[in-house]
Amino acid sequence: MGLSSLSIYADFSMNNLTGELPVEIGNLKYLGELHLSGNKLSGKIPSSLGSCTSLEYLYMGDNMFTGPIPSTLSSLRGIKKLNLSHNRLSDQIPDFLEDLNLTSLDLSFNNFRGNLPTRGVFANTSATSVLGNEKLCGGLPEYRLPKCKSTGRSTNGRVRNASIYTVSGILAIAFMLSLLCFLWHRKYRKTVASSSSKDRFLKVSYQDLLKATDGFSSANLIGTGSFGSVFKGVLALDQTTIAVKVLNLDRHGASKSFIKECEALRNIRHRNLVKVLTACSGTDYQGNDFKALVYEFMVNGSLDEWLHPRVGTSAEREVIPRQLGLLQRVNIATDVACALDYLHHQCETPMVHCDLKPSNVLIDGEMTGHVGDFGLVRFMPGATGELISELTSSIGVKGSLGYIAPEYGEGAEVSTHGDVYSYGILMLEMFTGKRPTDDMFRDGLNLHLFAKAAFPERVLQIIDPVLLRESHDEDDGRDIRRTQRSHDRFLKIQECLVSIVEIGLVCSSEVPIGRMSMRDVAAALQAIRKKLTGS
Known part of the structure; x- marks a missing residue:
């Protein structure tokens, strides 16, 4: 046969x-x-x-x-x-x-x-x-795909050629105008930044950023990081709202961090990475070196602010509680997984982020997650490389306490497995509501072991109570059919939470080779999202 x-x-x-x-x-x-x-x-x-x-x-x-x-x-x-x-x-x-x-x-x-x-x-x-x-x-x-640019297709060869000539002429004129503008501005600006974006050459000076942030006032301070502070600002030229990361050059390694971040952001583009608009390197009015990165402003702040809101610090936070629902958390976790998969496997020069944590995940107006802060990034030596040995011994591995892979503490080489571990801890934090540095984690107990002890039978006992309240809200007890639907919905949510915690546990495994790849994580979360939405 x-x-x-x-x-x-x-x-x-x-x-x-x-x-x-x-x-x-x-x-x-x-x-x-x-x-x-x-x-x-x-x-x-x-x-x-x-x-x-x-x-x-x-x-x-x-x-x-x-x-x-x-x-x-x-x-x-x-x-x-x-x-x-x-x-x-x-x-x-x-x-x-x-x-x-x-x-x-x-x-x-x-x-x-x-x-x-x-x-x-x-x-x-x-x-x-x-x-x-x-x-x-x-x-x-x-x-959630970007809009398409008009291609102007035509089956007529002469029309295509005419279009090409027209576009070429326009580009030539635009180039000449840009050159004239550059020469004119050069007379009045000593500090000019070169844009890292291929399709937008935004140029800003120290004076522009000083004015945009109202003199880098504390009222516009929206965050501090390892090597500097981040300010909210509005560019006078087109009223664009921006985030300005000003490097603290007195801090050892800040200049190297600036160079690293510029290199990393120059050639990468992904919908789940924070978009850098330009970089500024020059001097301030006192003659001191000045370096800053200008990013697209993320109106909804960081994931850390949503997971751990500071109650009562402002009237706005009291009126509008910052709470993420289950589907929102799954969507943001998927966004971060896609960003890491891109960095590890899809961009031209693969890289390891080395500092993934909730405060480095920013959220835009549509509640989409974006990975930012590439100051500690490590470049892969080749498209198929997995390890970066020469960097480890010379400058050491840095990151944030609670999110650093355990093998780094033992002198292991930098690898994509380290990012996966950080992601696993971030996942467990997102769905339990507990930081890995919580006071309860002592005497050998950590977030991974805490979740592992409850998996799978007692997973609901460690889940953020906000998510459990959400699953019960549909049941008002007045209609048997509604109650049954609510019960079925609760069982579905429980199954999804078990799967989510399992992903977090596997990713934060003690043994690097036992962790998932970010590609598999993204696919698994996509399946969970479909289940939650009823597909």
Whole structure:
């Protein structure tokens, strides 16, 4: 009996199959379900796969497939579930996927680019995952992708050429105007900052920042860090609200931190990283060296302020209690995981953050999390490197007490595993409400062991009471059906909390090799989010 005679189910998943998928796969014309996930298959997806017209379930995730999704898959009119996640597929997501009768589509963690379709399965955000495709844009607002830039497509070659010439002319004029402006401003400004952004050359001087922050007044002070202070300001030129990190150059290592952060932020861009607008390096009015970084202002402050609000410090905090709901915490945890996955595996020069903690996670007006403060970042020596040995012995590993991986204290080399440990502690803090430096953690007890002792049967006993109150609020006890729905909802929340604590425990494992990768963490949290939202 040959493979072509298979008519129901074929499972080749979780093996070590290598090489390209043979074109003979197209002979499985009567197969209803095919599992190829968890192998090492590479090359392009063969177009002959479109001949398997009886397929309803196709799982090809966790391989190394490259190239675009073949157009012949449009022939799979009966397909219900399609999983192509965790590959290296590229090009645009084809529009024909909108027309298939898909109930589940997973394209996460590939290299797709361009506009995300909005019809068909893409209209159901709980049934579709495109997480981890950094070049995607558009789509429904729930996908939280950046807006697409107009491409002005045309099939007419002459129109394209004319457009190119027009754009080139405009760019040339813009360049000349920019050059003239630069020469004019140079006469009046001795201190000029060069922007780290490729698409916006914001230039500010010490005088600009002094005016924007009202003389770096204490009223505008919004935070202090290892090497300096952060002030809120408003640029006079366009009334942009900014955050200005002024380095304390008297502090040993501050200048090196400034250089490190500039290097790190120069070539990275991700929706879950704090956006740096520019850097300023010069002298103040007393002739002292002055260095500052200018960031996009995050209106909702830091995650630390939300997890541990300072009760009664201001009238605003008393009127509006800063509390995060369960879904908000899951979303922010996912945002941070995506940012770390980008730093570790997807940016041009992989890097280790080395100082992940709640105060370094900032929240914008839409409650999206952004990782900031790259003053302790370590660059990976190569795209596939995991360790940074030469840095450890010369300058030591720094970070924040309670979040530093235990192996660093024993002289281990810097690695992405260290960031994963910090993330695990951050996760446990987010959902228990307890800092790793809490007074209760002494005599060998720490946040990891505290959570581990309660896992899994007594997890609810260690969860932040705010989250438990949220799950009970729906039950008013007046309607049996409503009570039953509330009970079912509570059980679902309990299951999700157990899974969340498990992620925190695995990530903060004592043994580095036993920790999850940030890519797997992001995917797991995405699944938890779908469960919470009822998908």
